Amino acid sequence: MKKLITILFLALLVPCLKAQQAEISGCWLGKLSVGAVDLRIVFNILIDDDGIYKATMDSPDQSVKDIPMGDVRFSDDSLVIIAPLLSGDYKGKMVNDTSIEGTWTQSGLSYELNLIKQAGGFKMNRPQEPVAPFPYIEEHVKFPSLNGEFNLAGTLTIPEGNGPFPATILVSGSGSQNRDEEIFGHKPFKVLADHLTRSGIAVLRYDDRGVGESGGNPVSATSADFAEDARAAIQFLSDRAEINEERIGVIGHSEGGLIAFILASQYDDIAFIVSLAGPGVNGKTILKDQTEYISRLNKMPEEVLQQTMRVNDTIYSILEKYGDPETGIEKINSFVTDFYRQEGEGEEVIEQVMNNLSSTINPSSYPWLSYFTRSDPAEYYPDIKCPVLALNGEKDCQVMAEKNVSAIVNGLKNSGNQNVTAKVFPGLNHLFQHADTGLPNEYGEIEDTMSPEVLETISEWIIGPREPGAPDRGKK
Incomplete structure (x- = not known):
């Protein structure tokens, strides 16, 4: 599982009412749905003595905690968090004192991320985790x-x-x-x-x-x-x-x-x-079965599933045949681009598909994927x-x-x-x-x-x- 490592940058607070400050400070919990995986995201926001926002972010499902935040802007019930190092941002609108509805955007892909204010800090219950002293x-x-x-x-x-x-x-x-x-x-x-x-x-x-x-x-x-x-x-x-x-x-x-x-x-x-x-x-069978089974459980439309399976089958075949990352990635990118153009998809959709693909199949991951597929x-x-x-x-x-x-x-x-x-x-x-x-x-x-x-x-x-x-x- 790859870590969602996000570093957000905090800016000077625009002058706002003390009432607004009190509303936004605290622990905010949301759920980011990425395919078959849900990741809980926690923003911990406080205000320092100079009235400037300080914050950290946790991704508890990925065991990432206390990531320092950068610029946070909050005015007129709108919250904006910019993540320039990851080409990402969060934009939300405060619905009431305890909820924010918003969107997380990263690498050209957008995901709904609604936040609920927690009464205290967020902590997961893991009753089986061993605690010292040990026998x-x-x-x-x-x-x-x-x-x-x-x-x-x-x-x-x-x-x-x-x-x-x-x-x-x-x-x-x-x-x-x-x-x-x-x-x-x-x-x-x-x-x-x-x-x-x-x-x-x-x-x-x-x-x-x-x-x-x-x-x-x-x-x-x-x-x-x-x-x-x-x-x-x-x-x-x-x-x-x-x-x-x-x-x-x-x-x-x-x-x-x-x-x-x-x-x-x-x-x-x-x-x-x-x-x-x-x-x-x-490995090829493992990956194919996994994709089909999870997609069906998620009730993916049959037409979309069959299209996905056709694309993946060709990708797996390229991974099997070519051990060299440069050659393999070039052939995969060319195939996927041509496939969706032939399907009549627009360039914006194709760009999103390619962004998503490159996060999975890239020079770092290709050797492992090729070996495992074979x-x-x-x-x-x-x-x-x-x-x-x-x-x-x-x-x-x-x-x-x-x-x-x-x-x-x-x-x-x-x-x-x-x-x-x-x-x-x-x-x-x-x-x-x-x-x-x-x-x-x-x-x-x-x-x-x-x-x-x-x-x-x-x-x-x-x-x-x-x-x-x-x-x-x-x-x-």
């Missing part, structure tokens, strides 16, 4: 990348008691993510690591390259590069005295599941794999000999549950690996939350981070079921 050892660590060119940083949690302990690394899904795989205010990997460590399993979770405290550059990196980073994490664990080096596994979420398969096909010291909503079919887990199944647990949620909109879990089970068993366990959990989404539709715009609205039955399934599969009434494993 285990928590250590902040750094370890070298596989080529030694940069360091990766993470958190290692080790059960109390006598080791050595079984261990696992956690590998995040697509996009640059921190060690907690933080998304929409949730910290799935922190919740998972806490549960596993309380169950007697050591866990290493780490910031992706170029994120948080990790070095390296994520630009142009592919799943193969991230697999090398994961291998470096395994090597770090194997050198720790508290860890049983013969029982180190990989738990990968989404793209992390593909990375787990890559690793296990290359190294025979991987003790086990847990694929959490990981792909079982090729990726196929079936290439790795014949060389995977370790036990595999494949889990998914029935309402997953990003990785179709039955299709991908079945492909993993059948692919591994047909390749000679019979030690495969699989389960599709009813009612759970891509993050393994209990969901209504499973659409991504629900992720942030749901308070629970990860279903307890999924957590128990993982720990019991790795280490065996806990006796009724027994204390946390690993405790003295």
Whole structure:
């Protein structure tokens, strides 16, 4: 998930009534709908002793907080916030003391963004997020990348008691993510690591390259590069005295599941794999299924959907065929422009389409997209000999549950690996939350981070079921 990093510039306040100042100051919450994703946006506005507006912005669903604002203008019930660095602006009209109706415009695209004044500061409720003190050892660590060119940083949690302990690394899904795989205010990997460590399993979770405290550059990196980073994490664990080096596994979420398969096909010291909503079919199929399923849930008109699918199919084919970003992007841009001109669309619409396209497919993202589109887990199944647990949620909109879990089970068993366990959990989404539709715009609205039955399934599969009434494993 890409961060919505917005820096807005604040101007001197035009003289206005004290009553107007009192109305606009405070915490204002709105929801920005971008495709299938809803992002909550918070403007925190106050007035300093000189009568000048000061403000910060939060995007809680993207874990972005306290972004300093720039110029804010408010007069005659109209609010304008300019964002010159992002070619964006917010314009709104105060309807009453507690609501503003307005529009956010960025890169030529406009989105409705209505704001509601909050009685206090906005805070999301995340009841599963672990809070110290913990009944285990928590250590902040750094370890070298596989080529030694940069360091990766993470958190290692080790059960109390006598080791050595079984261990696992956690590998995040697509996009640059921190060690907690933080998304929409949730910290799935922190919740998972806490549960596993309380169950007697050591866990290493780490910031992706170029994120948080990790070095390296994520630009142009592919799943193969991230697999090398994961291998470096395994090597770090194997050198720790508290860890049983013969029982180190990989738990990968989404793209992390593909990375787990890559690793296990290359190294025979991987003790086990847990694929959490990981792909079982090729990347092109994943992307096509995802687009169609989410579009249908959002009730996209059939004619528009079929047009979108035709365009996307050609784009995916270009991504498959051309690994070079310059060539691929040129061919994609040419195709999309010609397609919509032939469909009779005006230049203004085409410009908006191209602006939207360039935010997704650009020189930085192209290598990853091209690699993922061409990726196929079936290439790795014949060389995977370790036990595999494949889990998914029935309402997953990003990785179709039955299709991908079945492909993993059948692919591994047909390749000679019979030690495969699989389960599709009813009612759970891509993050393994209990969901209504499973659409991504629900992720942030749901308070629970990860279903307890999924957590128990993982720990019991790795280490065996806990006796009724027994204390946390690993405790003295």
